Amino acid sequence: MTDDIQVRRIGADEVDRRLERLADILIDCVAHGDSVSFLSPLSRRRALVYWRSVADAVICNERVLLAAEDSTGQIVGAVQMVPAASENQMHSARVVKVLVERSARGRGIGRWLLSAVSELARKEGKMLLTLSTTTASAAERLYASEGWQRVGIIPGCVLASDGTDRSATFFYKHL
Structure with missing residues (x-):
């Protein structure tokens, strides 16, 4: 990990200003085969609609958005935390959309986001x-190396960005 990356929370007061850059990263990840809930090609409009929904959830305190920024303040990665809404699961949250721009990979950014x-x-x-x-x-491989525990695999659970069937592996981590 280089010293020029900082991970910080993107608050409700600035999330709207960051939507275009977040859309760029999502489009980049999908275009390069990452299975992150979207099929390729992902249109800018669809990416912006997605990030607008995330922004709304951040504004309503229903989701947390963390961003990895380089020394110029440019976002190069992001992760979200979605707290459980159920009264009996308030101690838990889901981690979603661990995204790192392809050009920034190999620098430990995914580990820092986790x-x-x-x-x-x-x-x-x-x-x-x-x-x-x-x-x-x-x-x-990243999640396993960071101490996350595999729960199991569901065959055919998701589609890869190219539309082919893929299995999904589920993980948990006690804090």
Whole structure:
């Protein structure tokens, strides 16, 4: 990890200003085969609609958005935390959309995003995080190497960005 990357929370007061850049990163990830809930090609309009919904959830305190920024303040990665809405699961949250722009990969940014979201979850009283990813992906290897525990695999659970069936691996982490 280089010293020029900082991970920080994007607040409701600035999330609208960051939508275009977040859309760029999402489009880049999908175009390069990452299975992050969208099929390729992902249009700018669709990416912006998605990020607008995230922004609304951030503004309503229903979701947390963390961004990895380079020394110029440009976002190069992001992760979201979605606290459980159920009364009997208030101690848990889901981690979604761990995104790192292709040109910024290999610098430890994904690890820093996971560490930052885990630390934030602890501060907010969460004791359990969950996530899922495409089986046999680089993301699966990352999560396992960062101490996340595999729960299991569901065959044919997701479509890859090219539309082919893929299995999903589910993980949890006690904080």
